[in-house]
Amino acid sequence: MTPAAPLPPVPTRVVLVTIDGVRADDVFDPARGRGSFSCLQERSKAAGVALGGGGASCGTVKASGPSYVSLPGYLEIFTGRRGDACTSNHCPRTSEPTLLDELRGHGQSPTSIASVSSWDRLDRAVSRSTDWSFVLEGADAAAPDPSDAALTKLLAAGKRAAGFPGTSPEYRPDVHTMKVARHVLEHQRPRFLHVGLGDADELAHRGDVEGYFGALKASDAFVCDIADELARQGTPGLVVVTSDHGRYSADMRHHGAGLAGSSRAFVAAFGNVIRPSDGCASRDVTLSDIAPTLRVHLGLPPDTSARAGQPIAELLPAR
Template identity: 40%
Template sequence: MAGGMMKFGLIGLLAIGASCASHQQDGRAIWANYIDVERAYHPAEEGVRSPAILVTVDGARWQEIFDGEDPSRVAAPRRKARDLFPNLYHLATDRGAMVGAPGKGHIHATGPNFISLPGYTEILTGRSPLACQSNDCSSVATPTVLDEAYAAGARVAAFSSWEKLRRAITVAPGRFLVSCGREGDPTIHPFPGGGEYRPDSVTAYNALRYLVKEQPDVLFVGLGDPDEYAHRGDYDGYVRALSFADAVIGEIFTILDRMGDRGARTNVFVTSDHGRAEDFRNHGGWAPESARVWLFAAGPAITARGRVASNDDRRLADVAPTLRVVLGLESDGSSHAGRPIGELLAEPQPTTAHVELEHPSRDSER
């Protein structure tokens, strides 16, 4: 019966994805394969305290996440945040919490350059991205939280629409599944990106199918379409891409809810690598407002209480330390490391010193 119910949910998600852009024609045959996947869920012995899923939504600014559609860019009546993101708000209200809401304290990228690869490096290593301040920097030299989970014995997998994100995922490529971008597949059209970019519809299909079939202990999913549409100046496309990301989050929880105890023990985190400049289209060190981001979390390790107040400004470097607590991994003692977001967690956590860094600089954007 679970298989039949899953077919309905995934077909619905396909319909949402197909409405995002004309490029979805290339992905429909792939999505169709998803309905053949049926597997009985079962508990598994993982090398971490409990399973976890981390989802990033590239370039999704806090304004839409908390306030809804921009009144300067859409005709009235505009949709409020709860209408745009029904799944996120249901999860954050009934099953989890959110950080970065207006009047509740900030969470921001450390920078000083507020673009993608430094942001992802900060999220996944839990450290200030001092060695990476462009989208062309080398692969990470510090083990990521994904590497640490793998070393502890967890089954790990990572999927990303943006091909360069692989540089922030692991210090040792080949250890676990990393699927980023088109990977040379000529049948996948890169729109709304270019080059080796892979649309979110295909990335989401691959990640959800893997979640169903393989039940990894730690799963990373990097969605990128909102940033691509924003750089095109296409606000309608940006909002549709955000709605699709929300549908993917909802589908993740639909799958988890059908996994029984294993799904009930899984914690899910959703955040962004950077925000946007006042002009909406761009972001970077020259636009300090584009540092501001947001974080949603839900699961048994998270206290369900909606918008959480943070007395101190939080950073993207705090995401990995929070994941380490949830996963049962050792903390990072580096002076550049973040600290667990204790106000999210059901169990209070000790705090460490907060590190301030140098001034912003301008660079190419993503």
């Protein structure tokens, strides 16, 4: 009997959840974070890793800045490159290829790539192109397929609820973003899904501390729900959770250049494709290192730009 030819590798699916403006201490310190991330903590401990919690010999996780506001943070996450010229939330759409663009450029069908975000402006960071079916950023995003009545209905509900707690009339509240993303994961089964949650940051800016912690708790439950659905679908999968920036240590309403704590972020990941480790980063990590890590999982070649980040060793595929 001749040995069977090796099976072609089963493609890993990735869900990236970004939670805007989370203080890393609220992820790692149950007392300070009021246990908001209990599920993420439990999952990353059992089947992954959570980096950015400090520790004497552990590396840090940071946004590269220098402005520590959202759009530059998301640009760093999605392009996997440091030092974008963008320093505010008012920059035009990225001109650099993002993880989504790269997947599409390497033959991945556009309908197997999705991004669903509360903040309407996040589309400027997720792709240099506007030509997507399942990039559903903000409440005005058009239904990709009118024959999908359930999705059309969920998007319409998000539009009716648009605004609060955001500052733009096109902001879709997280509860609706979660429902849309859950539907897309279940029915579209994308190879790569990004979900951008924003209520925590918006409520913190409003000085609503209870609301901020409530948004974190809801985000945590959502992450585990999404992970359960991914596992139920039976393909190898990785869930990665991060934040675009931290918050000012002395006053959680604010974040930005010169406000200590604003650069501090975290990266947590779990799934059946990585090896659990102790939560200590072996080097200092930046948000630009996330996309290069996901490129490895998604089978994309490395980015050769001098500004590109490097894969995070603790999050690489277990072989």
